Every structure is written in C-alpha cells, then in structure tokens.
Amino acid sequence: xxxxxxxxxxxxxxxxxxxxxxxxxxxxxxxxxxxxxxxxxxxxxxxxxxxxxxxxxxxxxxxxxxxxxxxxxxxxxxxxxxxxxxxxxxxxxxxxxxxxxxxxxxxxxxxxxxxxxxxxxxxxxxxxxxxxxxxxxxxxxxxxxxxxxxxxxxxxxxxxxxxxxxxxxxxxxxxxxxxxxxxxxxxxxxxxxxxxxxxxxxxxxxxxxxxxxxxxxxxxxxxxxxxxxxxxxxxxxxxxxxxxxxxxxxxxxxxxxxxxxxxxxxxxxxxxxxxxxxxxxxxxxxxxxxxxxxxxxxxxxxxxxxxxxxxxxxxxxxxxxxxxxxxxxxxxxxxxxxxxxxxxxxxxxxxxxxxxxxxxxxxxxxxxxxxxxxxxxxxxxxxxxxxxxxxxxxxxxxxxxxxxxxxxxxxxxxxxxxxxxxxxxxxxxxxxxxxxxxxxxxxxxxxxxxxxxxxxxxxxxxxxxxxxxxxxxxxxxxxxxxxxxxxxxxxxxxxxxxxxxxxxxxxxxxxxxxxxxxxxxxxxxxxxxxxxxxxxxxxxxxxxxxxxxxxx
Numbered sequence: 001x002x003x004x005x006x007x008x009x010x011x012x013x014x015x016x017x018x019x020x021x022x023x024x025x026x027x028x029x030x031x032x033x034x035x036x037x038x039x040x041x042x043x044x045x046x047x048x049x050x051x052x053x054x055x056x057x058x059x060x061x062x063x064x065x066x067x068x069x070x071x072x073x074x075x076x077x078x079x080x081x082x083x084x085x086x087x088x089x090x091x092x093x094x095x096x097x098x099x100x101x102x103x104x105x106x107x108x109x110x111x112x113x114x115x116x117x118x119x120x121x122x123x124x125x126x127x128x129x130x131x132x133x134x135x136x137x138x139x140x141x142x143x144x145x146x147x148x149x150x151x152x153x154x155x156x157x158x159x160x161x162x163x164x165x166x167x168x169x170x171x172x173x174x175x176x177x178x179x180x181x182x183x184x185x186x187x188x189x190x191x192x193x194x195x196x197x198x199x200x201x202x203x204x205x206x207x208x209x210x211x212x213x214x215x216x217x218x219x220x221x222x223x224x225x226x227x228x229x230x231x232x233x234x235x236x237x238x239x240x241x242x243x244x245x246x247x248x249x250x251x252x253x254x255x256x257x258x259x260x261x262x263x264x265x266x267x268x269x270x271x272x273x274x275x276x277x278x279x280x281x282x283x284x285x286x287x288x289x290x291x292x293x294x295x296x297x298x299x300x301x302x303x304x305x306x307x308x309x310x311x312x313x314x315x316x317x318x319x320x321x322x323x324x325x326x327x328x329x330x331x332x333x334x335x336x337x338x339x340x341x342x343x344x345x346x347x348x349x350x351x352x353x354x355x356x357x358x359x360x361x362x363x364x365x366x367x368x369x370x371x372x373x374x375x376x377x378x379x380x381x382x383x384x385x386x387x388x389x390x391x392x393x394x395x396x397x398x399x400x401x402x403x404x405x406x407x408x409x410x411x412x413x414x415x416x417x418x419x420x421x422x423x424x425x426x427x428x429x430x431x432x433x434x435x436x437x438x439x440x441x442x443x444x445x446x447x448x449x450x451x452x453x454x455x456x457x458x459x460x461x462x463x464x465x466x467x468x469x470x471x472x473x474x475x476x477x478x479x480x481x482x483x484x485x486x487x488x489x490x491x492x493x494x495x496x497x498x499x500x501x502x503x504x505x506x507x508x509x510x511x512x513x514x515x516x517x518x519x520x521x522x523x524x525x526x527x528x529x530x531x532x533x534x535x536x537x538x539x540x541x542x543x544x545x546x547x548x549x550x551x552x
Contacts, residue, residue, distance in 0.1 A: 001186060002060040005193055009056070014200055021464045029464070031448040032456050033431055034441035042469045043107070043476045047207070050100065054093055055209045057193065059185040062087070093211055095327040098271050098282075100209070102333040103479045104218060105252055105280040107472075110417035111465075114256060117218040117269050117276060118228060120247035122240050125213040126184060127176040130239040131155045134177075134187045141190060154183070188212065191238060198230045214246075221251060225263040246270075252280040272324030273345065282326070282334075284341055292321070293352045300353070306371055310395055313360075318396045321349065328401055333479040336411045339402055346398045361385075364395060380523060382516035389504055390513075390527065404485030404507055413479060420475035427471060428461050493517055493527060 008014075021029070030036070088096065101117065108115040122128070131152065138148050157173045177184040192210060199208040203223040208231075209216045217227050228249075235242050248267030251260055268275050273289050274282035296317050303309040322328050325342050350359060357363040365379040386392030410416065432455040434440050450456070465472050488510040494517060504513070513527060520527045 001190070002057055002062050005057060005060075005190075006052070009197075012197075014197065021467055025460075025464065027448050028450070028456060028460070029468075030442070031446045031450065032435055032440065034443075042465065042467050042473050044467050046473060046476060051207050051209070054088060054096060055207070055211070056196075057189050058090070058093060058211055059189050061182075061185075090211060091323065094271075095323070097209055097211065097216065098274075098326055099331045099333060099480060099482075101216065101218065102282070102331070103476060106333050106413045106417065106479055107476060109252065109254070109280055110414065110421070114220065114251065114253045115218055115280075116221040116224040116249060116251045116260070116264070117216065118224050118247075118249035118265055119214075119216045119269050120231070120265060121214040121243050122235065123243040125240070126179050126188070128240060129177055129187065129191070130175050131173075133191065133238050133240075137187075137191050137194065151183070151187075195231060195234045198234055199227045202230045203227045221260070221264075224249065225261060228264055250276055250278060252276075252278060272326065273321075274324075274326060281337070284345060289345060289348065292324075293349055296349070297353055306367060306393075309367060310364075310393055314394070314396045317349065317353070318398045321345065322398060329405065329482045329484070330409065331480055331482045332410045332416065333413050334409065335413045336406070336409055339405055339409060343399065343402050346402070360395065360397065364393070380516075380519060382512075382519050382523075386512055386516065387504065387509060400511055401485060401508055404511065405483065408483035408486060416475050416478045420471050423471040423474075424462060424465070424469065425458075428458055431455075431461075488514055490514070491517065493521070496527075 105115055105117075134155065135148050135152055138151060143151075155173070155177065158170050159173055160168050160170055177187055192213065196208050196210060199206060199217065203217075203219065203226050206217060206219045206223050206227055208227070215231075217224055219227075232242065234240075242265075244265075244267070246267075247265035248269045249260055249264040250269045270276070270285065271282065273285055273292075275285045277283050296312075299312050299316060300309055303312060322342070325345060326334065326338065330338050354360060354363045357366055361381050361384050364384050368375060368379050382392065384393050384395050385397055387394045431440075435443070435455050462469075485507040488507055490510060491514060494510065494513045504510075517527055
C-alpha cells in the first residue's frame, strides 16, 4: 500500500513538483549565467527528499523485512529495538522534526519571510475512529467488498465490561482499532493520507509534517489558515475530534505584533519541555519541568534496590529529560544558547532532587550507606560513574556530554546565514564581471536578446534562490548538522584498558576514564575497579536490563 500511495502522490504531483522557475526566467538565467549554471536543486529539493523519506506515511512498512516501529515507544524499548531498525525510529523522527522546524525558522527569518507555525493532534485518535469511516475510506480506495466485509467483522469485537457484572449485556464495538497492530496502521494511515493530500491541495503545496496523528504545519499565515480549515473539515467528515489541549499556533516575525486570526488554533506551540516564542527560539517551560522533577523525586524514593534507583535516574532523570529538551546532540540551528538552556535545566533538576546532599555523587554515597550499613569504605566518584564493564555502577552524569559539546555547536546560527548572504553577493558580482567581459559560457550562441544592456539585477538573481541556490543549500545543511562532542585525547594507560572493548568506546566513557585514571590507579592499582574476568556480567546485565516498575 505504501508503494501505491507514494506513486499516487508523485503523479499528482505531491512528491515531485517543486515551485519551478518559469521557462522565460530560465532562458534569461541561462543567458546571463551560462546554460545549466544553476540548474541544481536547492533547498526545495532537500525538503522534498526529507519529507518523503521521513514524514510521509511514517507508520506504514515499506518492505517485508522492516521492523514495526510502533509509535509511543518508551526509552527502554527504543534502546532495545534501535539495532533492528532500517529507518529512523519514531523518537528520532520527533527530534528530527524539531530540528527541521528550527532550521526553517532560521532560514525564513534571515530571508525576510514571516513564518506561522501550528501544531495539533486528534483526541484519542485510535480508540475514537468510527468503523463506518474506516469502511468508507477502504471502499473509496477500491478495496473489494469481500475484504471490506472481513475488516468490518474484525473491527466489530463483542465486548463485556467486567465492572458491569456477570450478567452484563454483550455489546459490539462501533469505534476504535486494535492498538499497535499492522491493520490499525493501515486504517489510520489511509485515512490520514486524505488529510495530508487535502492540506497540500488547499495550501498550494505546503507539506503537513505528520507522525501518526500528531502533525505540524508551517508557512505563511494565509496558507496555514487554509490548511487548518482543511484539517478541521477533515475531522468533521471523518467523525474525529481535534485535541484542543495540544493545539496551538504562533507567528514568528520581527515586525508584526498583531494577534493571530481566529482562523488559527489558540494555544502555544510546544515540544517536550520547550515552548516556541515569537522570536523563533524555543524557551524552557518551567511549569512542565517542575512537574516532572516532582515525579522523578517520587520514583526515586519508591525504589527497593540500588540498581533500580540507578536505572530510574539514568532512564528518567537523564535520558527522558534530555529527549524532552531536544536530544543529546542538538544541531547548529539551536545555537550555543540551547546548550546553556539544557545545562540550566539539569542544574535545576540536581538542585531539587539532591537538595540535601548537594550533588548526585553524594546522594549515591548516602543511598549505598543506607542500603548496605556494613559497607564502611569510601565510595569513590569513579566507582559511581564508570560503566559496569570496568566494575562501576554506570550512573550517567548529563553535564559531561553537554560540556563536551561546548564550543562544538556554532554560537549563533545567524552566522551561517551571514556567510550565505556574503557568498550569494560574491557569486552575483563574479557572474556579473564574467558577463561584462563577454566570457559567460554560451553567451556567443545565446539567442536571447535582453531588452536593455548590462547584467540582470540582483533582485532577479536571488528570486529563485530556494529552487536553485547551492550557497543556500549549503547553509541549510550546515544548520541541520549535529556536531559531535569534543574528541578525548587518550593517554597510554587508557589505551591499554580499552584494547578491543567496544563497551568503553565513545567520548563519554573515554572522558570518564581520563578524568578518574589517577584516582583508579591510586586506589585499585589500575583502571579496572575489579578483575573483569571475575565480574558476574551476566547477572549485572540482567539486573540492568530488567524493566523498571514505575510507581504510578
């Protein structure tokens, strides 16, 4: 089905047509710049490629060997299934979407474009889909009567609610699909494909960036208003309800301060712990952060083992918080200020969670002493933070990776666009000089006769920048780029310990080994806390991988 719908989209041409340069403009550009001089695809082609690969029919499998990605995958399942994926996971797509929106805002602001952003999803989408809607959509797409009858009977599950007692009446379900099943994905994606197409049609080409029933749309205010109207009409026709609590819109503009029209949804545009401001930057939503800090404190207090405490801290206190702040390695589009924002957030977490113990290491020492009163030796920082592969507890310190990213992410994303504008101006003057010297390729053979002497104006040169500019595409990719953490210079002692062990690779673990090598040598005579051959690694791994029992 994915192949058929993709082919349909390309024919119409949803996934193939760009806002092309007119034939007359192309002839003029060939005359002044040389035939084919700037026929390469610009950021429009990059957008189309990204949309088709990552955000078009995301829930449908594209080949038989592909693993079902699900949708609401928790962080533990994400870690387990990542190696099996042939495409980006849903969590990775969510982070990619945040980064993509940031890039579009950065580019739009510097090109003088006003950009309006809206987001929403459907209220209880899976359980609320009317079966009559599913059957109608299947019929519209040409599914045979025998198959639609089969799907109707599969959906119409007889239900008895236990709470109604043993004599309760058997009722037949009229709404809802089997959650997290391949058939549910087929029903929902086929329905939502109609919404994607309707938005594309009524907005003259805007793409609805959708992950299952969560969706985002950005562009001009007028186009977004028309898109939201199409979405609202779709919901009414399909018997669905939009989620007002998760709906919102905002205008990113330097000059326009008037309120958004009533034709757009009210509310903030949010992503995890972040909230989009009219300046185009994401800021921290302190109320949401405080709520999760309180929940984290409760989860840590309810644990009955040290391993469980560490797992909750690593999974909830570090991985979840990092994910809700926009991923571990943000792109250049965020700028250095986002690293500062993340550091302030984790400083707040530490201040509230470890207020009586001053920091994470002291808290773990206290926990170990409380749980193992017979243990009287000093608990070293190296034992707390080093991974189990060398005998440590493997507690994650979120500040290390953030520190390694300082100086790697560009300080101000605007610098990238400044460089683009300089390159664009330089390219124009270079082409103008070549033309005025009569050295433009193909000029002698050109049959075009310009209405006036001289090179064409700069305004015309930049008019097709999104379709043709290589300099703009280069800036776009630079904003998308996710710098890696600073490389750690490895000493001879650490090199010996590493050997062929993949478990200790990576800048985080290397930084830990370099930081604590003197402490380890002084207390253990080497960089291993215990003899690794004597470690019951099977038992340790089993304890580490055991599912967390959340206190709800």
